[in-house]
Amino acid sequence: MRGWGNRLLGHLRETNTLRNQIFISFTLTMILVLTFAGAFIYGEVSVLLKQSAEKHIQQTAIQANGRLDALLKGIDSLTTQVAADSYVQKLLSREVQGIRSNFNERQSLLQIANNYMAYSSGISSLELYTIGNKRLFPLDDTSLNRISGDALAAADEKKGRLAWIGIDPRSPDTVLAVRRINLLDHAYSPGGYVVVHVNRDYFKMDQSESRGDPSKGRESMLLSDAEGNPILSDMDDETASAVIAQSGSTVTVGQERMLAVRQHSGVTGWKLVLLLPVEAATEGISVLRMAIYVSIGIAAFAFLLLTLLLSTMITRPIQQLMRTMRSARFGGLKPIPAGDNRLRTMEINELNHTYNRMVDHMNELIQVVYEKELTQSRTELKALQAQINPHFLFNTLEAFYWSLEEKEESELARTILAMSGLFRYVIGSAAADDEWVTVRDEVEHTQRYLQIMKMRLIDRLSWDIDVEEELLQVPIPKLILQPLVENAILHGVESRIVPGSVKVRIHSAEPGFATVAVIDDGIGMDGETVIRLMQSLDTVAPQDSKKGAGVAMSNVQRRLKLHYPGSTDRGGGLHIESKAGSGTTVSFEITIPSGGDERG
Numbered sequence: 001m002r003g004w005g006n007r008l009l010g011h012l013r014e015t016n017t018l019r020n021q022i023f024i025s026f027t028l029t030m031i032l033v034l035t036f037a038g039a040f041i042y043g044e045v046s047v048l049l050k051q052s053a054e055k056h057i058q059q060t061a062i063q064a065n066g067r068l069d070a071l072l073k074g075i076d077s078l079t080t081q082v083a084a085d086s087y088v089q090k091l092l093s094r095e096v097q098g099i100r101s102n103f104n105e106r107q108s109l110l111q112i113a114n115n116y117m118a119y120s121s122g123i124s125s126l127e128l129y130t131i132g133n134k135r136l137f138p139l140d141d142t143s144l145n146r147i148s149g150d151a152l153a154a155a156d157e158k159k160g161r162l163a164w165i166g167i168d169p170r171s172p173d174t175v176l177a178v179r180r181i182n183l184l185d186h187a188y189s190p191g192g193y194v195v196v197h198v199n200r201d202y203f204k205m206d207q208s209e210s211r212g213d214p215s216k217g218r219e220s221m222l223l224s225d226a227e228g229n230p231i232l233s234d235m236d237d238e239t240a241s242a243v244i245a246q247s248g249s250t251v252t253v254g255q256e257r258m259l260a261v262r263q264h265s266g267v268t269g270w271k272l273v274l275l276l277p278v279e280a281a282t283e284g285i286s287v288l289r290m291a292i293y294v295s296i297g298i299a300a301f302a303f304l305l306l307t308l309l310l311s312t313m314i315t316r317p318i319q320q321l322m323r324t325m326r327s328a329r330f331g332g333l334k335p336i337p338a339g340d341n342r343l344r345t346m347e348i349n350e351l352n353h354t355y356n357r358m359v360d361h362m363n364e365l366i367q368v369v370y371e372k373e374l375t376q377s378r379t380e381l382k383a384l385q386a387q388i389n390p391h392f393l394f395n396t397l398e399a400f401y402w403s404l405e406e407k408e409e410s411e412l413a414r415t416i417l418a419m420s421g422l423f424r425y426v427i428g429s430a431a432a433d434d435e436w437v438t439v440r441d442e443v444e445h446t447q448r449y450l451q452i453m454k455m456r457l458i459d460r461l462s463w464d465i466d467v468e469e470e471l472l473q474v475p476i477p478k479l480i481l482q483p484l485v486e487n488a489i490l491h492g493v494e495s496r497i498v499p500g501s502v503k504v505r506i507h508s509a510e511p512g513f514a515t516v517a518v519i520d521d522g523i524g525m526d527g528e529t530v531i532r533l534m535q536s537l538d539t540v541a542p543q544d545s546k547k548g549a550g551v552a553m554s555n556v557q558r559r560l561k562l563h564y565p566g567s568t569d570r571g572g573g574l575h576i577e578s579k580a581g582s583g584t585t586v587s588f589e590i591t592i593p594s595g596g597d598e599r600g
Contacts, residue, residue, distance in 0.1 A: 026307040034296050041292050053276060054249075057219055057261050061274040064221065065263035068203060072267040074120055075177060075198060076162045082116055082194050083160070083181045088128065092191035093183050095130040109137040122202025124174045127195040136192070155180045155193060164268040166225040173200055175231060203232045219276040220258075226269040243273060250278065415455045418448040426479065439506060440472040442481050446504060449482050453489055460499045461489065467506040471514050474592050477563050483552035484518040484586050492522025492584060509589060517587035525578040534576060560588055 082088060087108065091101050113126045128137040154163040155178040165176040174197040183191040203223055222233035222240045233240040235253070243251055243260070251260045258275040265272065425445045443465060450463045485502060493500035503519040525533070537557040553574070560573050578584035 022310070023307055026310075027304060030300060030303050030307070034300050038293065038296050045292070050278075053280070054259060054261070057259060057274050057276045060219065061261040061263045061272060064274065065265060065272050068223070068270070068272060069265055069267050071122070071203060072164070072265065075123070075196060076267070078116055078120055078123070079162050079177070079179045079194055079196055082112075082126070082128075083179055084184070085112060087112060088181065088194075089184055089191070091136060092130060092181060093185060095132070095134070095136075096183065096186065096189070096191055101136060103139070106136050106139055113137060122198050124171075124197040124199050126197075129193045129195065131190050131192050151176065151178050152193070154178065156190075160188070164225070164270075166227065166229055167200075167231060168197060171197060174198060175200060175203075200232055219274050220253075221275070222273050224271050224273075226271075228271070231270065243275070244271065251275065415452055418451045435478055436475045437478045438472065439467065439474045439476050442476050442478070443467055443472075443504070443506070445479075446481050446485055449485060450502070457489075457493065460496075461493050462499065462501045463503070464501070465504040467504075468508060468514075471506055471508065471592070474514060474590065476516075476590055477559050480556055480559060481516065481518070483556050487553060488518050488520035488522070488584070488586070492520030495523050496521075508592075512592050512594065513589050514592055515587055515589055517585055519583065519585045521583040524580045524582050524584050526580045530576050530578050534574075537574060556588075564589070564591060 091105060091109075095101065109128060113128075117123050117126055126137075127135060129135050148165075148169075151163070151165045154165060157163070158180065160180055160182045162177055162179045165178060168174045168176040177196045177198060179194050179196075180190055181192045181194055182188040220234045222235065222243060223231045224240070224244050225231055228241070228244050230237050230240040230244070235243075239253060243253060246252070246260070249260060250257055252258075253275065257278045259278060261274045263272040263274075264270070425441070425448075447465065450461075454461050454463070481504070485504065488502045493502060501521055503517075505515075505517045505519065507515055509515045533553075537554050557574050564572050573588065575587050576584065577587075
């Protein structure tokens with residue numbers, strides 16, 4: 001008996017290896033983890049599925065409510081435009097003053113109404129009334145009595161905002177909305193009403209054929225007004241009213257229990273309800289549970305195999321390899337000799353091969369970095385050797401200036417001084433913030449350019465600059481004005497036999513904007529040429545232009561659209577007005593920053 005015990009103890013000692021210890025420990029741990037995870041998942045999967053379904057329908061409801069608010073705001077925006085239309089304001093103001101509109105004036109409202117209704121496919125009809133119950137559009141004498149007093153009271157209570165009344169009792173297929181029109185020129189006094197009939201189908205959120213069919217497990221939707229009257233529903237009005245009357249996260253539709261998610265419109269106060277059958281939210285639980293059990297079994301089996309493999313790989317003599325790798329620290333990045341008999345096992349040979357590849361790759365990277373740094377240093381040296389110091393140019397021009405002053409060549413000296421200032425302005429700074437200057441700086445640069453051109457053209461050129469004093473400190477992109485002046489001289493003044501002139505005007509336009517215009521009295525262009533020129537501004541290439549004019553104009557156009565992207569809706573960029581024989585005007589708008597706001 002004692003000998004048998006000794007043999008058993010010896011056998012245990014033989015099997016008590018690191019590999020077996022890792023294998024047994026990992027196996028027991030995995031069995032416990034999988035058992036606990038399976039029991040937990042089995043009890044919680046149904047709750048998770050239900051919560052997932054509720055979250056899904058909640059997100060769907062939020063998205064549907066967002067689309068609803070977007071549709072409502074679209075109608076609100078349209079009626080706002082109608083109420084603020086200048087022609088509508090004019091007719092209603094005359095009606096308030098007792099001047100009745102004739103047939104032709106009322107007939108003109110047809111085109112206005114059609115233009116606005118074209119932007120919304122959901123509007124069934126649009127009507128316009130005076131404050132005295134006279135209908136201006138459509139053309140009949142129907143008074144406001146066809147609309148309930150409550151609707152008019154709601155519109156008056158909104159004080160010019162759109163009032164959503166609900167289902168039109170005279171046309172159940174439409175929803176009624178009324179906005180009181182306030183007269184802008186009469187201290188916002190009431191002047192009339194605009195009435196909109198919106199198709200109920202306009203508020204449909206989903207055209208899926210299976211929506212509202214409980215047998216297909218899809219959600220249902222209904223929309224009601226603030227009083228609980230159904231506006232749009234996937235079910236009949238009686239059932240929809242019964243659902244609206246219920247509260248809680250679940251409601252009963254017929255004999256079926258359904259999850260209910262409610263959303264309220266911030267625009268109208270309407271209620272949006274989305275319904276999902278409870279059975280649809282929890283269907284497939286048994287199939288999913290079986291899939292989970294199968295997955296756990298497969299994972300356990302795979303983990304056992306992986307544990308066996310890892311335990312075998314880990315217990316190999318890695319220390320021997322580590323000592324070999326440490327030796328690389330004393331002799332640089334050198335590969336491990338492949339013929340070392342101590343590294344014959346598969347794992348160590350693989351690590352050996354990987355390490356050798358890493359060393360080769362790092363040596364290659366070191367060589368590439370070294371060569372790149374060497375090349376960069378040589379390139380920088382050549383660039384420094386080839387660079388012309390701008391200060392040398394400025395100092396030389398300054399020397400010319402003083403030499404001419406001493407010889408009393410004042411006019412030529414002023415020209416040299418202007419040229420020096422021009423060069424200094426263009427190339428004197430390479431800072432990143434040098435892209436923006438003030439209007440004063442840009443105008444002074446343009447004056448220097450005109451002074452130089454005046455010397456070349458003598459009496460053939462006259463010029464005038466008119467800038468409002470408060471605009472001199474407004475920021476403007478650098479070198480945005482001079483190319484336009486150069487273009488005016490090249491194609492306007494030089495194209496004339498008689499003397500010509502160039503005018504620069506910088507005046508305030510609308511609040512927050514200023515207009516910059518360059519005007520010449522040259523030969524001008526016909527309308528077709530202007531159109532071709534405007535089309536070419538966005539497509540002109542350097543090789544397609546003559547004397548660089550096309551490039552300069554195109555460059556100005558691109559920079560304006562880059563620095564003033566918000567002015568695109570106002571027709572931003574260059575505007576060209578010209579007439580054959582009457583000169584040309586090129587203008588653009590810049591923004592006037594408010595407070596500390598900066599552009600660029």
